[in-house]
Amino acid sequence: MSDRPAPPDLDEAALARGIRDGDSQVFEQVVRLYGPRLLSVTRRILRDEEAARDAVQDAFVSAYRSRKQFKADSRVSTWLHRIAVNAALMKLRSQRRKPETPIEGLLPEFTEDGHHADRFVAWTEPADVTVSRKETAESVRRAIDRLPESYRTVLLLRDIEGLDTEETAKMLKITPNAVKIRLHRARMALRALIAPSLQGAQP
Numbered sequence: 001m002s003d004r005p006a007p008p009d010l011d012e013a014a015l016a017r018g019i020r021d022g023d024s025q026v027f028e029q030v031v032r033l034y035g036p037r038l039l040s041v042t043r044r045i046l047r048d049e050e051a052a053r054d055a056v057q058d059a060f061v062s063a064y065r066s067r068k069q070f071k072a073d074s075r076v077s078t079w080l081h082r083i084a085v086n087a088a089l090m091k092l093r094s095q096r097r098k099p100e101t102p103i104e105g106l107l108p109e110f111t112e113d114g115h116h117a118d119r120f121v122a123w124t125e126p127a128d129v130t131v132s133r134k135e136t137a138e139s140v141r142r143a144i145d146r147l148p149e150s151y152r153t154v155l156l157l158r159d160i161e162g163l164d165t166e167e168t169a170k171m172l173k174i175t176p177n178a179v180k181i182r183l184h185r186a187r188m189a190l191r192a193l194i195a196p197s198l199q200g201a202q203p
Contacts, residue, residue, distance in 0.1 A: 016072045022064070031060055034077060038084040044156055045088040047145065055091050059084040085161060089171055092153070100148040106189035143193040151186035158183050 018026025038059055042052035063070075063083050070079055144152055157168045158179070169176045 012076060013072075015076050016070070016074070019063075019067050019070050019076065020072060022067055027060075027064060030063075030076065030080070034080050035060075037077070038080060041081060041084050041161065042088040044160065045085065045153065046092060051091055051095075052088070055088040056084060058091070059087040062087060081161070082163075082167070085157065085163070086171055089153070092149075100150060103148050103151050103185055103189055106146065106192060107185065108188060108192040140190075140194055143190055146193060147186055147189055151182050151189065154179055154182040155186040155190065159187075 015026060015030060019030065035056060038056045039052055042055040042059075043049065046052045046055060059080065063080060066083075144155060147155065153172065154168060157163045157171065158165070163171070165176045165179050169179045172179070174182075
């Protein structure tokens with residue numbers, strides 16, 4: 001361990017320079033500053049504390065190895081976020097998973113004239129905003145966890161983690177069109193699951 005005193009908190013530009021230079025003390029500060037945020041990200045994807053912590057560790061190792069590719073004008077938080085998401089997805093793919101339950105059973109039903117069979121009050125609030133509301137956060141999280149894995153992951157990456165369609169497709173190794181389809185169906189299923197508890201059905 002180095003005998004040098006720990007550096008003071010650095011600004012974004014200094015962190016970026018330190019990362020590219022491979023400064024071990026800067027990386028220690030990066031781990032301290034961003035570790036908790038990255039753990040929150042990997043927890044959402046993996047839903048397992050030990051696996052989430054392993055993914056964060058993998059992410060920091062990957063970040064160090066790829067430090068030369070980090071662009072100095074990029075935000076450190078954004079760069080690390082993408083690496084952590086990818087590390088969590090890699091771990092998710094390595095896990096032995098049970099066959100998925102079809103999403104059709106969670107989608108809203110429609111009448112012959114195309115209207116919802118269950119007439120819920122319109123719900124237009126984005127998923128990330130709904131999750132942030134204390135009174136509904138837990139019920140929304142439970143509803144998201146009920147989605148089949150391939151749909152849950154797309155919803156998390158697009159609506160919660162803020163990745164765009166192209167990034168999501170690349171990380172999941174599917175086409176952008178498949179991302180759009182899964183996201184649409186995941187949102188519909190989520191709406192059907194949480195609309196009654198949020199607003200109640202119309203008479």
